[in-house]
Amino acid sequence: MASETQDGWRIGVLFSQSGTTHVTERDHLRGTLLAVEEINEAGGVLGRPLVPVSYDPGAESAAFRALARRMLAEDEIDVIFGCSTSASRKAVLPIIERYNGLLFYPSMYEGFEYCENLLYTGATLNQTCLPLAEYLLAHHGRRIFFVGSDYIFPRESNRVMRDLIESKGGEVAGEVYLPLGATGPAVEELIDAIRIARPDAVFSTVIGTSAHAFYRLYDRAGIDRAAHPVASLTMAESEIAHIGPAHCDGHILAATYFQTLENDANRRFTAAYHGRYGSAERTSTWSEVAYMQVHLFARGLARVGQMDPGRIGRALMGEEFDMPEGRVRVDPETRPLWLTPRIGRVRADGLFDIVWGGGAPTRPDPYLATTRFEEASLREWA
Amino acid sequence: MKGARRIMEELRRARVLVLHPDDEDGALLRDHLRRLGCEVAMAWPVPRHLPEEIDTLFVSVDDAPVEEIAATIEARDLALIAIATYESPTTLKAIYDLNAHGVLSKPLRPLGILTQFTLALYRHRYEAQLSAKVRKLEDTLKGRRLVDRAIRLLIDVQGMEEDAAYRLLRDQATAERVTLISIAEEIVAAYETMARLGLGRGDSRAPKK
Numbered sequence: 001m002a003s004e005t006q007d008g009w010r011i012g013v014l015f016s017q018s019g020t021t022h023v024t025e026r027d028h029l030r031g032t033l034l035a036v037e038e039i040n041e042a043g044g045v046l047g048r049p050l051v052p053v054s055y056d057p058g059a060e061s062a063a064f065r066a067l068a069r070r071m072l073a074e075d076e077i078d079v080i081f082g083c084s085t086s087a088s089r090k091a092v093l094p095i096i097e098r099y100n101g102l103l104f105y106p107s108m109y110e111g112f113e114y115c116e117n118l119l120y121t122g123a124t125l126n127q128t129c130l131p132l133a134e135y136l137l138a139h140h141g142r143r144i145f146f147v148g149s150d151y152i153f154p155r156e157s158n159r160v161m162r163d164l165i166e167s168k169g170g171e172v173a174g175e176v177y178l179p180l181g182a183t184g185p186a187v188e189e190l191i192d193a194i195r196i197a198r199p200d201a202v203f204s205t206v207i208g209t210s211a212h213a214f215y216r217l218y219d220r221a222g223i224d225r226a227a228h229p230v231a232s233l234t235m236a237e238s239e240i241a242h243i244g245p246a247h248c249d250g251h252i253l254a255a256t257y258f259q260t261l262e263n264d265a266n267r268r269f270t271a272a273y274h275g276r277y278g279s280a281e282r283t284s285t286w287s288e289v290a291y292m293q294v295h296l297f298a299r300g301l302a303r304v305g306q307m308d309p310g311r312i313g314r315a316l317m318g319e320e321f322d323m324p325e326g327r328v329r330v331d332p333e334t335r336p337l338w339l340t341p342r343i344g345r346v347r348a349d350g351l352f353d354i355v356w357g358g359g360a361p362t363r364p365d366p367y368l369a370t371t372r373f374e375e376a377s378l379r380e381w382a
Numbered sequence: 383m384k385g386a387r388r389i390m391e392e393l394r395r396a397r398v399l400v401l402h403p404d405d406e407d408g409a410l411l412r413d414h415l416r417r418l419g420c421e422v423a424m425a426w427p428v429p430r431h432l433p434e435e436i437d438t439l440f441v442s443v444d445d446a447p448v449e450e451i452a453a454t455i456e457a458r459d460l461a462l463i464a465i466a467t468y469e470s471p472t473t474l475k476a477i478y479d480l481n482a483h484g485v486l487s488k489p490l491r492p493l494g495i496l497t498q499f500t501l502a503l504y505r506h507r508y509e510a511q512l513s514a515k516v517r518k519l520e521d522t523l524k525g526r527r528l529v530d531r532a533i534r535l536l537i538d539v540q541g542m543e544e545d546a547a548y549r550l551l552r553d554q555a556t557a558e559r560v561t562l563i564s565i566a567e568e569i570v571a572a573y574e575t576m577a578r579l580g581l582g583r584g585d586s587r588a589p590k591k
Binding site for chain 2: 093113114163369
């Protein structure tokens with residue numbers, strides 16, 4: 001251990017293997033470790049392997065904060081790959097700033113944040129919500145019911161989505177928030193509220209175990225998913241597999257990656273993933289982004305030649321990469337990535353039919369500073 | 383457009399000037415304001431006059447004498463965010479004297495800029511609303527005193543009942559399509575003139591000038 005520690009590049013890995021978000025964070029962990037192994041098998045970075053130091057925060061924000069501090073202050077780690085929710089990112093951010101580290105954050109997020117100690121590799125709301133709002137109105141109807149887990153990402157995403165739906169002529173048929181991790185009667189009450197409101201579609205930012213319960217009960221309630229699906233930004237292949245595809249087909253996901261994407265980088269990625277974790281396992285927007293950001297980091301580290309978080313971050317600004325989800329580019333002004341928006345619908349085998357795809361990467365707009373809500377993105381971005 | 387989105391739209395409509403040296407902090411602030419979608423100009427040292435269109439000012443208060451900044455601002459109606467490095471009494475007094483609506487502490491970081499910017503615009507607008515209300519109340523109060531005095535004159539000099547005096551004023555104002563106050567003003571002026579000429583009856587106070 002000691003010699004490897006001295007010879008390798010130590011990196012922190014901070015994803016939960018238990019708790020409400022265990023499925024998506026397991027994907028994050030898997031994508032991260034797969035990329036690390038690939039890089040090491042290819043000779044590491046400048047001849048030295050990446051040495052991941054991984055802790056399990058158990059989906060608790062306080063644990064995220066404490067473990068990030070331990071990595072930065074005691075383990076002498078400068079770069080962390082971690083956090084799956086905006087709640088955990090917000091908890092860790094002041095620590096990362098104080099120790100001047102670098103956090104690679106791989107989830108879709110709500111924006112309105114800029115920190116030079118972070119690299120945001122997930123989708124911003126303009127990249128997902130703008131086409132999704134239009135798609136729902138065009139294919140399912142104008143009455144949309146909003147649900148979410150009660151923390152910052154769902155609250156902000158729903159606010160933006162509400163504005164989008166309303167500015168495009170739609171209507172809010174209801175809005176309900178569940179406590180993080182709620183699975184019991186609260187979810188049943190939510191299903192009742194939806195049954196009474198009879199919306200054309202549901203926009204859901206419920207996450208983790210609550211979302212699994214919600215999808216199962218939505219199925220049990222017998223609502224026609226082909227006509228009235230649940231659309232989300234997070235419920236990807238691995239969670240659909242966890243719930244059971246038979247309970248989920250017809251639901252919609254707006255994301256930048258799907259396992260069913262056809263390109264060489266994705267074929268290599270899915271083959272490697274299946275080889276490493278089993279052929280029944282699914283790749284997702286969670287594992288792919290986590291995988292991608294380790295490769296981004298490795299290129300930055302190779303360029304800088306030393307574990308200098310500030311310089312590695314700066315080295316990546318404006319850089320382009322070919323990833324399983326296609327060409328991505330780090331936006332030097334706002335720090336998240338140019339990504340290609342897509343909309344998928346769950347099919348019977350639990351993978352997604354891509355029902356709409358952008359023609360090129362879209363600029364991230366975390367402050368919604370340049371996004372025109374009236375823009376016909378389905379047509380103009382295709 | 384609703385609450386949260388409107389706040390961002392208002393920030394983006396603001397015409398911002400940053401009075402700060404073009405160093406690391408200045409560049410960070412300018413870049414972040416642009417990231418939020420705002421139009422930003424920078425100037426340093428503090429210019430003698432502000433461009434006309436500016437309505438929001440971020441100003442470094444430790445790097446220039448407060449009198450100089452105050453002279454530049456003059457009577458301009460601006461939302462003002464002070465940028466402070468110290469918490470020395472001198473800095474505190476500058477924040478106080480400039481009537482800052484928000485404060486940013488150096489070294490600057492992106493987190494907090496949006497908050498202070500929003501707060502400053504809100505407080506500036508609220509302050510303007512309150513001032514307008516105070517002015518209106520003062521005018522009303524002044525008018526009210528004038529009406530009272532006119533009624534008192536009609537009672538004392540013409541021997542009218544209070545109700546009748548008020549009705550006379552009101553009907554005349556309606557007939558002439560002017561305010562009650564301006565009728566009252568005319569009556570008071572007329573009696574004052576009469577009194578000055580020694581023709582007054584009852585109102586025996588000395589003429590005003």
